[in-house]
Amino acid sequence: GVIKELLAADHKRHVQLTKVLRLPKGLQTQMIEFQKHHGPTKGPAQPDAPGEADSSS
Known part of the structure; x- marks a missing residue:
């Protein structure tokens, strides 16, 4: 079930x-x-949040 999947992912x-x-x-x-x-x-890769993109460069 869902809980089993969550535990496996965790x-x-x-x-x-x-x-x-x-x-x-x-x-x-x-x-x-x-x-x-x-x-x-x-x-899938998550797109960067607008606030984070600048701070990395």
Whole structure:
């Protein structure tokens, strides 16, 4: 059911986060920046919110 799917998605996110936390600091930052701009690694990329686009450049 829905709850099972949510738990699976949450677990997947937790595993990804754990992997990221094992990376060297510089790589962590790159991953976080990448996800900020391109959204989570799965699914369609979210368009940037207008306020965020300027601050990154």
